[in-house]
Amino acid sequence: MRILLVASAFNSLTQRVQAELRDRGHRTAFVLAAGGPEVRDAALRDAVRDHRPELLLAPMLTTAVPDDVWQAVPTLVVHPGPVGDRGPSSLDWALQEGARRWGVTVLRATAEMDGGDVWATAGCDLPAAGKSDLYRGEVADAALDAVLLAVTRFASGTYRPLPQPADAVVTRPYLRQERRRIDWAADGTAAVLRKLRAADSRPGVLDRLLGEDWYLHGGHPEGALTGPPGELLATRAGAVCRATADGAVWIPELRAPRGRGGRTAGVKLPAAVALAGRTAGLPELPAAPDGPEHEWKDICYREEGRAGFLEFSFPGGAMSTAHCARLLAAYRQACARPTSVLVLGGGRDFFGNGIHLNVIEAAADPAAESWANLTAMDDLVEAVLTTTDRLVVAALGGNAAAGGVMLALAADEVWCRTGAVLNPHYRLMGLYGSEFWTYSLPRRVGAAAARRLTERAQPVSAAAALRTGLVDQVVAAAPQDFRGVVARQAVRLASGGGTQGRIARKKAARERDEAVRPLAAYREAELAVMHRIFHDPAAPYHALRAAFVRKQPRPPLPDAAAPGMAQPDVAAGGGRRNSGV
Template sequence: MRILLLASAFNSLSQRLHAELRDRRHIVDVQLAGDDDELRETVGRLRPDLLLAPMLRTAVPQDVWSRLTCLIVHPGPPGDRGPSSLDRAIQEGRTEWGVTVLQAEAEMDAGPVWAWAPCRLPAYGKSDLYRNEVADAAVTAALLAVERFASPGYVPQRQSGPGWHGTVRTRPPLRRESRRIDWAAHATEEVLRRLRAADSRPGVPDELCGGEWFLHGGHREPLLRGRPGELLATRAGAVCRATSDGAVWIPELSRRAPGGRTGVKLPAVSALGDLLPPLPEAPAPLMQDEADDRIWSDIRYREEGAVGFLRFSFPGGAMSTEHCRRLLAAYRIALARPTSVLVLGGGRDFFSNGIHLNVIEAAPDPAVESWDNITAMDELVDAVLTTTDRLVVSAIGGNAAAGGVMLALAADEVWCRAGSVLNPHYRLMGLYGSEYWTYTLPRRVGAAAAERLTRQALPVSAATAERIGLVDRVLDHGPDAFGPGAAHLAGLLAASPTTQQRIAAKKAAREADERTKPLDAYREEELAVMHRQFFTPESPYHVLRSAFVHKRPVRTGPSARV
């Protein structure tokens, strides 16, 4: 069947549905929403059997949905209508939610229901839930709806009349002013719900250090206390702010630009710059036991027997120069521990998306910061590739892209969650790429597949990644169960009688590869191209990076046939 995927952005859910539908041998085209005339032209030219719109922010034109079945993926259970469904559910503290696939009609979210799937809403940020529990439910419901559409005679359930047992509730958008925090009145739990409901976009509007800002993300602080609203400390680029009964860590901020627009989202300390008053740094211990889990940290290490676990979680999966250097320092500490297996990652959200484009865009000299960032990434990947005294496992619980995929491929084994989406390419940002990809990617999938993956620049599902050898194992777990599942497997790997033999064979293979072509040669060849792309003002990279950071549309991706 030919399916046109209509999306406001080719984001994590759109990419996952694209990959899952292609895995099922559907012909999938992608159209970015926003230009109704372009949509009409695409529909007329491609003549799809079905239009599927995941989390669409604009309405489908009547002349399109009246002659073509258009299914809308709505982030709420049947009968819950409105553009802020998921935001409201999180801010109100809902723990059970769902995703509905309904047919487009004149009234928004009021069309017949083709399928729906329930999902939990644990205490995580909206963007994390969107990529995990909500995305799992959305894919389940969307694939069922597509299957039902292909079945002759199936009649979707109208949201009224015989057979309808639900309630209907239509609510307006959750306005920014309704997201504001009253630091003197709101308890920590209420503050966290508001921060989580707006963590990626639009952010929580607030006044801070004499300026207008949006706050992005939040984590509970168990010990520090102060006057409500007071800034108390910094940690790993985040700021700690007192609530009425505790405190929270805020990882990122963005300036409130003229007209109320959101500026570039940056680590909070970097965003505030000279406006930030003198504050103590309150570092979290790298090695934490279970009793320390309530202490927020973006990098932590623990051990279970002969297995070490180095977890890291950076907002949006972006890794700045500073992130890379701190993670490399932690990796070196982990290498000094007496383990035979070291697991990288294992968290529930992004593994890594490579260099931090926002930090680069905001830098005084983006070319220099790009260079510093990519060389810091290379140093980290080099450390993983040259680890020969133990087995290293990359555990990808969420999505990964560009240099983040190549970081994962530096390990001996790559495990990922069944819902993960991988983008093993750099092309859509106008870059050749580094992180030793010219060594690791062909080594895993072969030269022909490596060329195809980087040239086509399409998302890859976990199932396809396993089939082509990009990953070694897919764990069919929910988001919260992936980490424990990977830990169990790592324990079995460490206890295997063949592990020491594998470590010895790994060392010999690395030495043989080094004699054939040194790792430094791969790095120098990659960086020679990257240097030109960074330091040439006319390079497409600068235009594409700026458009990505400032959320300006660009039509270089899969906007028509893909």
């Protein structure tokens, strides 16, 4: 079918729905519902006229579809709540109130918001995690099941949707900041975490900290530290620890309100970066990667038999200069252990999205910080590429993009959860790319496919990634179960009889590749282009970055053939097996 997707943002769920529909042979197009009502509605009407869809599908829409559109074209809306739930803050309310089970409903657009007939529904668990993590995980899994069922039912032409039962309808208002407010003197850790997790990505929890207003983003429990409620107690890996009525929580990120003014207003940043020198008197309490599992840390290491597991979880998947340096140090420590298989990743949510655009935007010299961040990413990826004494597995429990994808492709095997979406390209940020992509990407998929992936800049589903060679294995597991499945498979791989032979062949293949063209040559060529982009004030990257971090309309994209965007002479290869591993 011809399906037009309309969404308020091309977010993770919209990307996944588009990729999965394309996998099933549907012809899809996308229109962004952004700007004022007149601009937004005109863009949608133009898209309907141009694409002549048989079905309009809204995976994530915060505004109403114009009456003349949904009356002319059948329109299905995805609502992140069970049948009968209505309102704009469905998932927020569920998490703040401690719901353990939730659902997703696909319904027909009508004049009444969320009031149309039900075409499909699916349920999901809500484990203890942040809203954005759950939205990309359990909720997205349920949404995709419901969408595919609804599309199949619509295509059949025989299904009759069901009206919502009037006695089951609950309409919740927008969850405003006064209902999200934390009472530090009275709220215990569990209550504080519910409020933080219900607002972790957007909108955050508005609060007063060190005499100024801040939006708090994300939260993790602290098991030992205590202090006067509301006081800051320590820092760790860019996060700040704040005392609750009965304990403490770690808050990873802060955002200054837009009205404050200044370069960083409205930009979400690591909490210690946002507070700048105001945390100088607080103790920095680093957590060793191999420390107790109950201790919060964003990088952790453990072993099972001959398999090592280096997990990391950075907010939004962004990897700053500091993140890369700490992860590289942990990687080198892991490589000093007597293991034959090292798993990189393997947790929930994002694997990685490349350089930290928010930290770069807030830097005094964004060009210099871009360069520092990128070279730190390159150092990390190079360490993985040059590991020849063991097998390295990248385990993607969630999405990956740009440099995050290339970090994964540096490994010998890539295992990917069914719900993950990959964006193996840089063009949408006006960048040429680095992280040895001109070596790793064609080595796996071939030169022609590498060009298509980077120039078309389309999201790739896990199934499509398997077909093209981007990944070696798709793991059918719920987000909560992915870690355990990966561990069992890695232990089997490490104890397998053929592992040492594979390691020897891997080492020989790396030596052959190095003799043909050294890794340093790939790095030098990529960085030469990126350096020019970073230090050119007129390069589209700077405007695109600023718009991205501030959630503003995106400027026009550079043409793929524009200076600095043309694709290089990528190394020819026969796909993922030409490495000899």
